[in-house]
Amino acid sequence: MLDLSRLRTLRAVAVHGSISGAAAALGYTPSAVSQQIAKLERETRTTLLERHARGVTLTGDAEHLVAAAGQLLAVAQEAEARLEERRGRPSGTLTVASSPTAVRGLLPGALAKLTSAHPDLTVRTIEALDHACAELVAQGVADLGLAHDAELARLPVPSGLERTLIGEDPVEVCLPAAHSLAPRTVLSREDLVGVDWITPPPGAVCHDWVQLTMRGLGHEPVLAHQASEAASQLALVAAGLGVVLVGRLGRGPLPDGVVSIPLEPAPMRQVHALWRSGTGRRPAVTEALRLLLQEWRDLGYESAGRPTT
Amino acid sequence: MLDLSRLRTLRAVAVHGSISGAAAALGYTPSAVSQQIAKLERETRTTLLERHARGVTLTGDAEHLVAAAGQLLAVAQEAEARLEERRGRPSGTLTVASSPTAVRGLLPGALAKLTSAHPDLTVRTIEALDHACAELVAQGVADLGLAHDAELARLPVPSGLERTLIGEDPVEVCLPAAHSLAPRTVLSREDLVGVDWITPPPGAVCHDWVQLTMRGLGHEPVLAHQASEAASQLALVAAGLGVVLVGRLGRGPLPDGVVSIPLEPAPMRQVHALWRSGTGRRPAVTEALRLLLQEWRDLGYESAGRPTT
DNA sequence: TCCGGCTTTCAGCATCGCTTCACGCCACCG
DNA sequence: CGGTGGCGTGAAGCGATGCTGAAAGCCGGA
Incomplete structure (x- = not known):
């Protein structure tokens, strides 16, 4: 057999x-x-x-x-x-694949509540870039994914997966305090033509967004430096080596010499949760979704919970 | 997992x-x-x-x-x-559930050829009554079933199973040499009204056939003795305790004091092979079917091989 | 020719999963 | 009411399974 x-x-x-x-x-x-x-x-x-x-x-x-x-x-x-659905309460193992910002900005609070309320449930986390999160869920390696999605840089959703919107996060520009644009209170996309960019690696939504937006304005962006960790990116900014896009979610305090300026119109980075259709009614999944939405509200960001299957 | x-x-x-x-x-x-x-x-x-x-x-x-x-x-x-189909030749394990008469009349020759031609194949046999054979195949305990079927005593075929006719076997009546009907060269169904019957247990086609045919003539048959082994049945006949229906297939030499007389019209007992739809293209199954049909022909019985799904 | 990444093999050891045997349980029956 | 027998469970023992780590084989590329 x-x-x-x-x-x-x-x-x-x-x-x-x-x-x-x-x-x-x-x-x-x-x-x-x-x-x-x-x-x-x-x-x-x-x-x-x-x-x-x-x-x-x-x-x-x-x-x-x-x-x-x-x-x-x-x-x-x-x-x-x-089987878990019949039991009616979360149990077994829930593996969450999440992009780094959500790992620090959203998961700690939500998962803490989840595990303390349901001691039978074991929770595992895998940090991965947005595209990889979706793949991990599709392959069954993870049960729940948290990935970003933005206008112009749509996250491909593998078949067999469902998703819902957790919230929308306005993206701002971080640049060196000595930069010529630093005194401005608001920036347009056109202002950013010609700057040196610091981006996460391909596979993260912010990387694609920079590339596609700048190309849409007719300019090939200069992707000068690539760093996956947010702290590394900001250190590069502080050293005057370029500018970086960061969302509010999971953004820590800015280091000295770095200022953050909103874009107008503000590009919204959407945080989506993904799961396989077969597991959508699993209590561990529904409960995690509930707590993620609640956590987002508690963090005081704006819109949340509009389902977008 | x-x-x-x-x-x-x-x-x-x-x-x-x-x-x-x-x-x-x-x-x-x-x-x-x-x-x-x-x-x-x-x-x-x-x-x-x-x-x-x-x-x-x-x-x-x-x-x-x-x-x-x-x-x-x-x-x-x-x-x-x-997987076996891709390989193109029988291998793995083939479990055959078969009614007793086929176990001794049909299987030995066919399975001997099968195993000698395909040393990679392991063959197992389970002897069971007709109805049970079909169940065992449906449950996946066996891969191939050999069961009888007769007019008036139709074998129920569980869903998901396919079948084909291996051959038709005329059923005769064995009765004590001292019986008043013994001198006859041929008997009708009506002649048998009122005799004491020796039958296999319920679940065998011959049992049902006796019951239904006699009831069809308006008489409740006397099922005087019940024995599953053919030799036991014939011993009861030899002792003058009743009559029994036996097919040609797997019938050994008759003991002293027992005569066998054809019925007219001759009731045909059909030998069917059964298998799960999913395994119909498995080489071990197709090859076994081929050899069973060949064996039937070699035994010199009449009709064979008309498919009746 | 050597190096390096990859796979395989071997020995060792913990774990698994079976059997045997013994025991507890309770319906049934005398 | 107590014996009896069928049934399920648990502990001990033992072979099989399946892992790790070390070492060796293989072959493309420098």
Whole structure:
């Protein structure tokens, strides 16, 4: 009989393209994954991987098993979700994939309330860039995703996923206090043509937004520096090396030598929650959504809770 | 993550209604099944069984898991069947549920050819009455069923199953040599009104046929003796205790004091093969069907191979 | 030719999951 | 009312499973 756990490792090998990649993703050693695949090959009397010096590729039989694994894991997850639904209160494990700003700005409060109210529930967090969050949820690695979305830089939502709006966050420009634009109380997009940009890596909504907005004005932006951590970005700004876009959510106090100026019209960065359709009625998911919306309100930002499936 | 093997155990408990029944069916001890269920309860944080002094009953959560288990096992079996189909030759395990006459009359030759031609294939046999054969196939315990079917005593075919006709077997009457009808060369149904019948247990087609045919003539048959083994039935006939219907298939030499007389018109007992729709293209199944039809031809009986889905 | 990333193999060890045996429970029956 | 038997559970034991870490094999690229 096929073993779900082994099928899951095979699927991980397919997704990551290598034994060691799958091992890292699953938290095993490559040795363990290799042995599991070998055992699966023995059990099914097939050859699943073609080994070459530089990694492995899947055979047709393996592709077929991966497809079956997808079905099986989806059915199994759905069954577990319904079990929790029958119980009526959050339990099991809820894995949240979240963009960094939400990890510090939104999650701590919401997850603290969630776990203290429901001791049966185990919560895990994975910090990832916006696009990756959606992928992690779609793949079943995470159950709930928190990702940004903005006009002009729409977040692609994989099929089988649903989402709702948690809130909208106005984005401002942080620039060096010595910058020629620093004295202004408000800036337009056109004012920013020609500045040196500091951006997060591709895959974050702010990166795409800068690129697409500036191109829309007819100018290719200069993406001078790339830093994923917000503190690093601000340090670069303080050193006068460029300007950066930051939302209110999760933004700490600004370091000396950095000023923040609103844009007019203000670009809104939307925070969306994402989940697989099959798990939408799982209490852990609905309760987490409720607490995230409440947390957003408590933080005192503006609009929240308009559903946008 | 749910474990397929444990879900299968839970399903066995549901089907058999008790831990020990499930254990017997799965080839484990009751203790092992009890421990598996207990572990499943811990993993899912649910209560699956209500224990009373005289056995167990399933909770709602358990019923739900059983339904999911059905889905999962079906998908897994289908995936394995397709794997074998890709390979193009029989392999894995083929479990055949068969009525007793076919076990001795048809299976030995066909299965011998099957296993010698395909050493990768493991074959298992389960002897069961006609109705039970169909159930075993439907439940996934067996992959192929061989069961009888007759006019007036139609074999119910559970949904999700397909079937084909292997052959038709004329049924004759065996009666004591001293019986008043023994000198006859042919008998009609009406001749048999009022005789004492020896039948297999309910669930075998011959049992139902006797009952329904005699009732159709307006007489309630006297089911005087019940014996499942053919040799036992014939011994009862030899002792002058009644008459019995037997087909040609799997009928050994008649003991002294027993004669066999054809009926006119001859009631035909049809031998059908049954399998789950999902496994119809599995090479082990198609090859077994081919060899069963060939075996039937080699035995020299008449009609064979007319498909009757 | 060596290096480096990848996979596999091997030995060791913890864990799992089975069996056996013993026990507790309660309906049933004398 | 107490014995009996079927049923489920729990502890001990033991083989199988499945992980880790070390080491070796393989092959493309410098």
